[in-house]
Amino acid sequence: MRINAPYNMNSAIILTVATLSVLGIVSAVVLYFIAQKFKVIEDPRIDAIVEVLPAANCGGCGYAGCRNFAEAIVKNESLENMYCPVGGNDVLKRIGPIIGQVAVEKDPMIAVLRCNGSYAHAPLKSAYDGISSCFFMHSLFSGENGCPYGCLGGGDCVEACTFDAMYMDKETGLPVIVQDKCVACGACVKACPRNIIELRPKGKKDRRIFVSCVNKEKGAVGKKNCEVVCIGCGKCVKECKFDAITMENNLAYIHADKCTLCRKCVAVCPTGSIHELNFPERKKPLAETETAEVSNL
Amino acid sequence: MLLKTFTRGGVHPEENKRSSGSPIRRVAIPKTVTVPLAQHIGAPADPLVAKGDKVKAGQLIARGQSFISANVHAPVSGTVTKIDDFPDSSGYRKKAIQIETEGDEWIETIDRDSAVDLQIKLTKEEILARIQEMGIVGMGGATFPTHVKMMVPQGKKAEFLVINGVECEPYLTSDHRLMLERGEELMTGTRILMMALGVDKAYIGIENNKADAIEHLTGLSKKFAGITVVPLKVKYPQGGEKQLIKAILNREVPSGKLPIETGCVVQNVGTAVAVYEAVQKNKPLIERVVTVTGKSVKDPCNLLVRIGTPVSLLLEEAGGIPDDTRKVINGGPMMGKALGMVEVPVVKGMSGITVMPGKEANRPKVHNCIRCARCTFACPMGLAPYLIAQMAEAHLEESAEAERVMDCIECGSCSFVCPSGRPLLDNIRVAKSKVGQLIRSRAK
Numbered sequence: 001m002r003i004n005a006p007y008n009m010n011s012a013i014i015l016t017v018a019t020l021s022v023l024g025i026v027s028a029v030v031l032y033f034i035a036q037k038f039k040v041i042e043d044p045r046i047d048a049i050v051e052v053l054p055a056a057n058c059g060g061c062g063y064a065g066c067r068n069f070a071e072a073i074v075k076n077e078s079l080e081n082m083y084c085p086v087g088g089n090d091v092l093k094r095i096g097p098i099i100g101q102v103a104v105e106k107d108p109m110i111a112v113l114r115c116n117g118s119y120a121h122a123p124l125k126s127a128y129d130g131i132s133s134c135f136f137m138h139s140l141f142s143g144e145n146g147c148p149y150g151c152l153g154g155g156d157c158v159e160a161c162t163f164d165a166m167y168m169d170k171e172t173g174l175p176v177i178v179q180d181k182c183v184a185c186g187a188c189v190k191a192c193p194r195n196i197i198e199l200r201p202k203g204k205k206d207r208r209i210f211v212s213c214v215n216k217e218k219g220a221v222g223k224k225n226c227e228v229v230c231i232g233c234g235k236c237v238k239e240c241k242f243d244a245i246t247m248e249n250n251l252a253y254i255h256a257d258k259c260t261l262c263r264k265c266v267a268v269c270p271t272g273s274i275h276e277l278n279f280p281e282r283k284k285p286l287a288e289t290e291t292a293e294v295s296n297l
Numbered sequence: 298m299l300l301k302t303f304t305r306g307g308v309h310p311e312e313n314k315r316s317s318g319s320p321i322r323r324v325a326i327p328k329t330v331t332v333p334l335a336q337h338i339g340a341p342a343d344p345l346v347a348k349g350d351k352v353k354a355g356q357l358i359a360r361g362q363s364f365i366s367a368n369v370h371a372p373v374s375g376t377v378t379k380i381d382d383f384p385d386s387s388g389y390r391k392k393a394i395q396i397e398t399e400g401d402e403w404i405e406t407i408d409r410d411s412a413v414d415l416q417i418k419l420t421k422e423e424i425l426a427r428i429q430e431m432g433i434v435g436m437g438g439a440t441f442p443t444h445v446k447m448m449v450p451q452g453k454k455a456e457f458l459v460i461n462g463v464e465c466e467p468y469l470t471s472d473h474r475l476m477l478e479r480g481e482e483l484m485t486g487t488r489i490l491m492m493a494l495g496v497d498k499a500y501i502g503i504e505n506n507k508a509d510a511i512e513h514l515t516g517l518s519k520k521f522a523g524i525t526v527v528p529l530k531v532k533y534p535q536g537g538e539k540q541l542i543k544a545i546l547n548r549e550v551p552s553g554k555l556p557i558e559t560g561c562v563v564q565n566v567g568t569a570v571a572v573y574e575a576v577q578k579n580k581p582l583i584e585r586v587v588t589v590t591g592k593s594v595k596d597p598c599n600l601l602v603r604i605g606t607p608v609s610l611l612l613e614e615a616g617g618i619p620d621d622t623r624k625v626i627n628g629g630p631m632m633g634k635a636l637g638m639v640e641v642p643v644v645k646g647m648s649g650i651t652v653m654p655g656k657e658a659n660r661p662k663v664h665n666c667i668r669c670a671r672c673t674f675a676c677p678m679g680l681a682p683y684l685i686a687q688m689a690e691a692h693l694e695e696s697a698e699a700e701r702v703m704d705c706i707e708c709g710s711c712s713f714v715c716p717s718g719r720p721l722l723d724n725i726r727v728a729k730s731k732v733g734q735l736i737r738s739r740a741k
Contacts (some may be wrong), residue, residue: 126637142388
């Protein structure tokens, strides 16, 4: 059967192109109107803040990601209680003008391991052969060195760190916090089932003093498991002229906001439980006290 | 004859019942006993005595104050020396009452005559009150307060009582010996529990590797109305209450629910004997049978021990700790937990101590999961252990909850069959613990 003449190659092409163009234009128009109807009107300040933020999405600020942090700031129209540990004060200063607020400077913080129960100080009394999970070990037993409050060495904190700021020291069995990489996001604090890690101010010239122990047992009991335990003797509390040290449940605690870094408490601690970091060598070495070998930065 | 069994999963570990021929014998009372205040599921009991008080064996020394709790009684007579924190089998220090033993004087209300009393004179309410007063808890190891378990919740009805004489855990034989040596007490205890529950039918499930116990109790059951002995196929974990109900009654406990949903309550044989002593002899739970066993143990035995006796004493009684020992396990090889030290007290739920030599105690080398699904076939609760363990490692708690991790009975069948030696149960326990925390935080 013969096909009618006008339907030749050229008209076929023109017809095809025309049909598709019309379809395209119609779709475009329809989509344009739909897009306008369902348009999400977002405050442009959110995008502006996101630009300034470090985009680590680490959750250190307490929000799910950088965008959520920005949204919260704009929603509350305030920088109160908002802090990005990765960006620090610099980022806050830049966010301030975007919402017309002045940012309050915060002291830079850092994670600190409050335990020095290394293999040398707290020898192992039993051998554990289950999974390397502090959470599991904590629920199962008091620990290989016997201290029910001390570091289990399973590495949950190292696993939680997304800034590569922690590693396990094989010699000591304790985790190490790398000062230059730690942004104090708090992930390791949450991961530790024994709350051994604390966020403390980095300190003037990065110097800090803290009690490297969280053991709440009576001194004699604690000493059975670890030689650098805080025995709750109270000498540091008496020595401190700035009222920076308090004692509760056989455990001393140094309040960073009151501590002037004078180091007198470190000298009187009989077990060497108090640590001083990043200080220069003392001119007179501590005679009676054996300053415990510091196993973490 | 085809024996009854549960139909899903299960494994066949070596039975190693090397202590099954050893009759129950008493261990000398130690000079000091340490009685923990938390020997049961629920809140610890509150001490009623003080340092310096003189106590008699069987005297109430601590009272359970909340709904799910249990009383604690003095296992020996003597003087209270300390109420302080002492290490328990986990190594953690928990509150306990330490008593310096003086003689062996019991309180006057306890009937010490060993003749079996078959006449039940108490009413249902009096029985429940007596069980609570005497501090009876589940002796199979779970230590759930018995009087709470026997209370049927509103809207549910009990049809049967099931007595668990299965003892599927390898090595352990205390229940076996109780069935052989205290059969009449066990049967009477079962009748007492039937009265307390308000049922007229009870089944005693016993694995077929205890033919002598099956024969003995079947003979006795002719004298006790409503009690039927049911021999079961030897398969681990037949002693799990859900597996036991499936095998005997062919009923399945729904996911996340308790056995009472199927109309029954399960109690261990040791609990039934303890109930007999409580109701018929006014005797509280102050001693229990503990199996001490292991491939290198000189004298594998079943010891009748006062609560609070240090485990070290039991090991001495069994011929001393063998030289090749690597692990001393509280319980058996499947569900037991290794001890960090042996100076820990015997508690109400300690059914046995298994001593393991080097090779047997070592955990296998861990390799990658090969997706063979042996664990899935072995799981008696129909879960996918490889998947839940993986979710635990990846911190995906909500996914683990969706995979019904809370139904896991922690029997260890999955870890047992894994050809890659993966620590499946360890990871599943982490998931279970985290999901449990999640569920509790939602409820707030």
